[in-house]
Amino acid sequence: MGSPVLNVKDLHTSFKTDDGNVNVVNGVDFQVHPGEVLGIVGESGCGKSVTSLSVMGLVPSSIGNVSGRIEFNGENLIKASEKRMREIRGNHIAMIFQEPMTSLNPVFTIGNQMVEALNIHRRWPKKKANAYAVDMLKKVGLARAELLMNEYPHQLSGGMRQRVMIAMAMICEPTLLIADEPTTALDVTIQAQILDLMKSLNRDTNTAIMMITHDLGVVADMCQRIVVMYAGKIVEEADLNTIFKQPKHPYTIGLIQSVPDMREKKPRLYSIPGNVPKPGSIQTGCQFAPRCEHAFDRCRSETPSLLELSTGQKVRCWLYEKGEEGTVYDKTATIRS
Amino acid sequence: MLRYIIKRLAMLIPVLLGMVLIVFSLIHFIPGNPAQVMLGQQASKEAIAALTKELGLDRPLPIQFFEYVKGLLMGDLGNSFRTQNPITEEIWPYLAATIELAFFAMIIAIFIGVNAGIISAWFQHSWFDYVAMLIALIGVSMPIFWLGLMEQYVFSIQLDLLPTTGRDNIRDPVAAITHLYLIDTLIQGRFDQFSEVFQHLVLPGFALATIPMAIIARMTRSSMLEVMRSDYIRTARAKGMSMFWVVYKHSLKNAFIPVLTIIGLQTGLLLGGAILTETIFGWPGIGNYIYNAIDYRDYPVVQSGILVVATIFVFINLIVDLLYAAIDPRIKYQ
Amino acid sequence: MTKQPLLEVENLKKYFPIRGGSFGKKVGEVKAVDGVSFVIHKGETLGLVGESGCGKSTTGRMLLRLLEPSEGNIYFEGTDMRKLSNSEMRKMRREMQMVFQDPFASLNPRHTVGKILEEPFIVHGEKDKKARKEKVYELLETVGLNSYHAKRYPHQFSGGQRQRIGIARALAVNPKLIVADEPVSALDVSIQSQVLNLLQDLQQKYHLTYLFIAHDLGVVRHISDRVGVMYLGRLVELSESDRLYDAPKHPYTEALLSAVPIPDVEYVQNRIILTGDVPSPANPPTGCPFHTRCPKVMEKCKTNVPNFKEIEKGHYTACHLYD
Amino acid sequence: MSGQVTNISPQIPKVQTEDEQVISPWKEAWRTYRKNKVALIGLGIVSFFILLAIFADFIAPYGFKETELANKHIPPSAAHWLGTDEFGRDILSRIIYGARISLWVGFSAVSGSIIVGSFLGILAGYYGKWVDAIISRMFDILLAFPSILLAIAIVAMLGPSLQNALIAIAIINIPTFGRLLRSRVLSVKEEEYITAAKAIGMKDARILFHHVLPNSMAPIIVQGTLAIATAIIEAAALGFLGLGAQPPAPEWGKMLADSKDFIIQAPWTVFFPGISIMLTVLGFNLMGDGLRDALDPRMKN
Amino acid sequence: GCSGKTNSVKNDGKEDAKKSANGSSNGGTLVYARGGDAVKLDSIMVTDGESLIVTHQILETLVDYEKQTTEVVPNLAKDWKISDDGLTYTFILEEGIQFTDGTDFNADAVVENIMRWHKSKDEANFAYYKSQFGGFEGEESAVIKDVKADGDYKVVITLNRPQAPFLKNLAMVPFGMSSPTAIKKYGDKYSENPVGTGPFKFESWQRSDKITLVKNENYWKDGLPKLDKIIFKVIKDNSARLNDLIIGQVDLIDGLNPSDIGKVNDNDKLQIFERPSMNVGYLGFNVEKEPFNDVKVRRALSHAINKQALIDNFYEGTAQAAKNPMPPSVGGYNDEIIDYEFDLKKAKQLLEEAGYKDGFKMDLWAMPVPRPYMPNGQKVAEAIQADFEKIGVEVNIVSMEWATYLEKVQAGESPMFMLGWTGDNGDADNFLYALLDKDSIGSNNYSRYANEDVHKLLIEAQTATDEEKRNEIYKEVQQIIHDDAPWVPLAHSVPQLAGLKTIKGFFPHPTGSQSFAETTLK
Ligand SMILES: Nc1ncnc2c1ncn2[C@@H]1O[C@H](COP(=O)(O)OP(=O)(O)OP(=O)(O)O)[C@@H](O)[C@H]1O
Ligand SMILES: Nc1ncnc2c1ncn2[C@@H]1O[C@H](COP(=O)(O)OP(=O)(O)OP(=O)(O)O)[C@@H](O)[C@H]1O
Ligand SMILES: [Mg+2]
Ligand SMILES: [Mg+2]
Ligand code: NI
Secondary structure, eight states: OOSOSEEEEEEEEEEEETTEEEEEEEEEEEEEOTTOEEEEEEOTTSSHHHHHHHHHTOSOTTTEEEEEEEEETTEETTTSOHHHHHHHBTTTEEEEOSOTTTSSOTTSOHHHHHHHHHHHHTOOOHHHHHHHHHHHHHHTTOTTHHHHTTSOGGGSOHHHHHHHHHHHHHTTOOSEEEEESTTTTSOHHHHHHHHHHHHHHHHHHOOEEEEEESOHHHHHHHOSEEEEEETTEEEEEEEHHHHHHSOOSHHHHHHHHHSOOTTSOOSSOOOOOSOOOOTTOOOSSOTTGGGOTTOOHHHHHSOOOOEEOTTSOEEOOGGGOOSTTOOHHHHHHHHOO | OHHHHHHHHHHHHHHHHHHHHHHHHHHHHSSSOHHHHHHOTTOOHHHHHHHHHHTTTTSOHHHHHHHHHHHHHTTOOOBOTTTOOBHHHHHHHHHHHHHHHHHHHHHHHHHHHHHHHHHHHHTTTSHHHHHHHHHHHHHHTOOHHHHHHHHIIIIIIISOOSOOSSSSOSSSOOOOSSSOHHHHHHHTTOHHHHHHHHHHHHHHHHHHHHHHHHHHHHHHHHHHHHHHTSHHHHHHHHTTOOHHHIIIIIIHHHHHHHHHHHHHHHHHHHHHHTHHHHHHTTOOOHHHHHHHHHHHTOHHHHHHHHHHHHHHHHHHHHHHHHHHHHHOTTOOOO | OOOOEEEEEEEEEEEEEEEETGGGEEEEEEEEEEEEEEEEETTOEEEEEEOTTSSHHHHHHHHTTSSOOSEEEEEETTEEGGGOOHHHHHHHGGGEEEEOSOTTTSSOTTSOHHHHHHHHHHHTTOOOHHHHHHHHHHHHHHTTOOGGGGGSOGGGSOHHHHHHHHHHHHHTTOOSEEEEESTTTTSOHHHHHHHHHHHHHHHHHHTOEEEEEOSOHHHHHHHOSEEEEEETTEEEEEEEHHHHHHSOOSHHHHHHHHHSOOSOSSOOOOOOOOOSOOOOTTSOOSSSTTTTTOTTOOGGGGTOOOOOEEEETTEEEOOGGGO | OTTTSOOSOOSOOOOOOOOOOOOOHHHHHHHHHHHOHHHHHHHHHHHHHHHHHHTHHHHOSSOTTOOOGGGTTOOSOSSSTTOBOTTOOBHHHHHHHHHHHHHHHHHHHHHHHHHHHHHHHHHHHHHOHHHHHHHHHHHHHHHHSOHHHHHHHHHHHHOSSHHHHHHHHHHHHHHHHHHHHHHHHHHHHTSHHHHHHHHTTOOHHHIIIIIIHHHHHHHHHHHHHHHHHHHHHHHHHHHHTTOSOOTTSOOHHHHHHHHGGGTTTOHHHHHHHHHHHHHHHHHHHHHHHHHHHHHOGGGOO | OOOSGGGOOOSOHHHHHHHHHHTSOOOOEEEEEESSOOSOSOGGGOOOHHHHHHHHHHSBOSEEEOSSSOOEEESSEEEEEEOTTSOEEEEEEOSSOBOTTSOBOOHHHHHHHHHHHHHHOOTTTSHHHHHHHSOOTTOTTOSEEEEEEOSSSEEEEEESSOOTTHHHHHTSGGGOBOOHHHHHHHGGGGGGSOOOSSSEEEEEEETTTEEEEEEOTTOSSTTOOOOSEEEEEEOOSHHHHHHHHHTTSOSEESOOOGGGHHHHHHOTTEEEEEOOOOEEEEEEEOTTSTTTTSHHHHHHHHHTOOHHHHHHHHSTTOEEEOOSSSOTTSTTOOTTOOOOOOOHHHHHHHHHHTTOTTOOEEEEEOOSSOBTTBTTHHHHHHHHHHHHHTTTOEEEEEOOOHHHHHHHHHTTOOSEEEEEEEOSSSOTHHHHHHHHSGGGBTTTBTTOOOOHHHHHHHHHHHHOOOHHHHHHHHHHHHHHHHHHOSEEEEEEEOOEEEEETTOBSOOOOTTSOOOOTTOBOO
């Protein structure tokens, strides 16, 4: 597979809040390999966006603190200077955001915002930059590219704005694209367009994509490998097939089962009891334990680590610990029927 | 755009009419006969009666009102009771004095206010931020008439640095052309006078600037902070833009929209609200003009003066609204 | 299933005026809902899907007369709702209720949950304070909350819990019909299934009828007996849920269904990617509203508005392909 | 895949009991407020002046009109901490009694404008159409006036006195609250919980009083606090122009006006009343800012 | 845009500099600062002191007052004769005088001037003419019957009936002589372009800011005026005005706060000028209102005011305690009257006799503006308030705007008020009749005091021509008024001016305005 583009090790991000420091991302490890689409799924507030912002170095030091290692092509970004980060941002790592409505500056033209990254990283003459920006807009399937350059964001529909965002992110041909819920705000038919576009970009440019979403369908559609997050921690990591076919963590299992399937009608949906915990509210043990139907005492007192199973799958659950309580497969049996 | 302006102007009419009505009734309900005031305490009853008649104050109020409005519609602001001069001719020097002062004050206020606001927002939670915002808070809490007195006490009486009252050197008065003395002195190449006029502007200018400056600083800071937290700033930063450029290119233009509103409002307020400053600094401005006219029961002056000030106020706000469109493409006036 | 109609809607329309120009004159209209007809049978769940802005919420609100329809008729158990006076309408409100999309905005932040749930009883004339309290506790238990929650304020609840409170409030007046406007869209998947289950349980328990509005086709299929698909203020297809999902007739429904990503790695979707965006309801296309994006567009689609007709038993669609 | 994983617990899951206490929005606001040091200083200043006002009779070393012409213009000293004025009255005592006047004017003028303004604002916001048009135009007119001139004219009409100054200040502040309430009504009216209230068949009046008004309280309180600050300055300004409190009332603005002629011989007579005005106003402003952060983060701009 | 009228600058600074370089004049510019601006510069059309002090420099009267008293002395008329019946006045004019527009000053000009007033019948604009000379042409009350020129330099004025203070009236600044040509030329705008024979001529006027006058090079009095230029500058606030004097922005100021006298005296560059007093400031009772309809109450309160303390504290001792409604400088002053002494016991006792053992509550109206006769009305009221409190009279100070104040006091709405009066022409009639005769109720008799005896005596004095006799009558009137106590006369203030020590030849006149012809700066 070669060395990963991005190698995140033991990432911790905390925020200073009124109730003291709150750990929002709590020891996250994952890799993104060249050309790969990595999916990060999890419920709202589990720390997906914060993880991506941490990678970009966009967590302001005044309100948050990032620690651990973030290696980008071997370079530790946490140690990198702000100047170095600026060189990397938009150039080597680009990002698109959830809200196409608010992520574009309303008072500047599309063209102006398109060439910004080129100005910073390439210092091309204006004409060249503009021409390139138009090309880029065309590439993301925007028909009236030349005209669009002089239009303002509010004159565009949500789908068009998201395409502009993607074009903007891709303009410097980054090695890694972080997409933070790029389609959540869009309608299904438009979402299909955008996902299609991203897939083809990934294919054509070999840009690695870190795809953040809470929609399992999107993950299934786009990604090769998947990381499941729960309350600031990675609870499971596996390739696409494994995740859907052989989910291990009770949370992953529950999650997959909770989604109503459009193709058939089940009499009743499975649901995970309880609520997503507030970040920092669970101090000891497995974060999922209060909602887990298989939790036993150890789950409540000790935090499990991310176990690598023989399949290459990683899971953070005491059920799969080899040793005293028997083999992994014994315990999964209680979950699987 | 033009249609929008016309529409706004059309909407002005009822407001201005309403104002005329209110000012008219207010001033006419103030007890005290203008004739008495004009002739003074020692005047005879008959003389007062005769003057009352001559001024047309013996006619029924509705007729007086109607006549006044009729005049207004023909662009006639009426004649001052006291001087008998047409107000249209008389008002400009006063207005110019106030405009010069307000403009000067506003420039100070905007310059210091906006910059302090930006720096505070930029270095949020720094000592500069705290000190600047404390000063701004004290600024909004400042009774300017007291500030004016204190300024005079310190800079004029104690330190003898700056003149206390008036607009120019009394012994070497500015020969008025536009009545905006800074301009007049420049036109005439009298740089010595220019510097005199400027010195005269300093104390009242700062007194008047205090409140808008404080408000603008607070406003700039908070709207900068809000903008700096917004998604598109994050986008810009994700492109590798440096924070400085992000602020100056992306934040300022957005943050300026609410600041602009405040600037417009405050400029309008300065024009009419400068009475206290004008009184303390003996500034022959429009506020003084109207205030004295109330004393003298010079009805036409009060009515037309207030009307002129209010019209300017409304126009400034119209201009501000139009400026929005220049800054914010989302606003389009059809 | 009993096929007794509870609610009948005929040619319902809602045009919102666009004001502008001088003195707020009307300069145009948003055709938010443009001629919708359907029937909801007693005890069933009718799903309503469609993309954002197609008029689902507007339709739902008109049914409760929270919005005054511009045109069309609504019959609830035979009574013509549009003929009711205000006070009659207020009484009628007991029969039908609404659950809202945003669990944060639909609860008054300054009232305790107890007060929020008590209000329907006060409004509908329950004088006895103690009885009201009892009923509130009962409601809370019904939706899976505890009686001690009554003292709390909405901001102390999670989204899913708030949605339960919203449902409890709707239940308070013993309605026959509940219009649920995207009740789970704002919720996380794991919470969404809790609420869906709750809705289903309540339906059984109280013999409720639902009009279930959503844009998530999976959810709609899961909960609905019959499903209507809306596009630009019109119903383009309406049928029994299984039939609609398995064999959609309208090209829009087809595209919509194919666009939904399925969380299954083995399933190979034959995706129809539509071009362009949804046109604005302020300026809808002539003829068939879908013709601008339709992969099977014909000449007459551009000029003639297709009728909404039954092409198979219980399966309605508005498309010239089936003329 | 659904075959692979079966349901485990089909019943409605019970939410666990959490023993979090009930926090009302007001209590919560107070918590936020308490954390704000600057706001607490504001509260401290305001409370200080309120206490002065209430216990003036006990605190003030002299009466506010204890004239002793022989003691004219004594500089700050042990007997007269802040000196005496030209009537030989103790400035400290006058400032203490003056707090009564300023606070009274601030509170009552603002209450007056809140009552009238809210009433008009609610009418305009709730009924819309021509009611709104008329009331809104009225506000426009009032706002287009240079407010201090308007106040002067009103006082001139009614005759200078504290009470009339108060009325004038109340009048010029009406549109502030009117507009605030109107916009609140308009926005609250669109809130989903109002639709929900309508859906359960609630009458307009009840909606207005149980939902719209309580939800407008926070901005009113915030705006009210800030308006008290302005009202105090305005009252002082009117007093300064001789249009407010009448002698021998120890109104701060009047004290300033009376002693500004002595700024050279007796600067303390000018200094202290001014400082008092500024401090009180600052107190209310700090408090208002704090309240805004605590009560109504949306207004924060 | 800009109006030429309000700012008709004819000479700019450079031209001025040239002139002084020629050596033709080097008297310098005097900046005289005062509290208000002129209204009009046509003297006959105004009644306010701020206008008159300016016209005084431009327009001259036939006869003038002595420098610091109200004695009549020759001016444009070098001599005059009065017929025995007091009905014919013949004035002999100075010869060879020209108005500053170059036209001649002669008998015709005088006739035209007086006829302009006499025939105008315009009470509104020519108020002083009516009030001092009874009425216009054809009116029964008119004093002047006819005016005729007898040759170039002789003017004969015939009267309908004798008027004792006729010459004093003619000496009043409002009756200055304007150039008839200029009046015709400027028409309505004459009041902004006055042309006379005076020591200075009008140059420019910036409203509510300053009026500039320049030297009349052809002035008929040799060697005068000494100054090149006078600027009348408006500085409203008394202390600001003093401040500008101290820092050298202005040379001379009026309206010095008594409290600032010390400050001026301490400054070795400055001096004080005192304007001889011709005024009275008083506390008036509305004798029609309870309890002031009872003379005992009025007397009681007269005993309760410590006049000397008031004078010491609010006039800084620069006033004289008043016991009569007219100042001692006016002929006919009765100095034999013994004032009600400050005696709280007596006051209380009188109150008790009147049936107000526990005192009463009352409004005291205090004027809101400083006046020459009472620079500090509000504060004096505050002190009186403190005095009255000691005898149980609880006083509530009421103030309102000056215009309203006058109107309401005039209408008799006030029970007790502060006011005052400055003499116009230095005649007793101008005090006693104007202020306390029953005819004046509704105008200047604010106390609404009506005493038939007083009335009879005053009317008699008006037509008497014998000075002695008139004085006797006035003394009698003062005694009656003292006993009735409709007022508490408080003080005759000496208005204070301050200026540079170097100013010489400046004599403040009791009437409130004076010529600057002899004034020098250095
Ligand atoms: N600036 C901040 N200060 C304090 N807490 C923060 C801040 N930003 C995020 N958080 C908290 O961190 C947690 C994780 O937030 P994050 O935005 O990463 O969630 P997410 O997984 O992206 O959720 P969503 O699906 O809603 O986007 C949340 O609980 C949030 O409240
Ligand atoms: N009060 C209103 N005034 C004007 N236009 C409105 C109003 N309410 C809704 N609309 C418009 O009517 C159309 C339909 O709105 P509606 O809320 O019914 O859509 P929806 O299908 O519920 O969308 P969503 O999925 O986003 O909730 C939209 O274009 C909307 O902009
Ligand atoms: Mg996120
Ligand atoms: Mg909706
Ligand atoms: Ni399955």
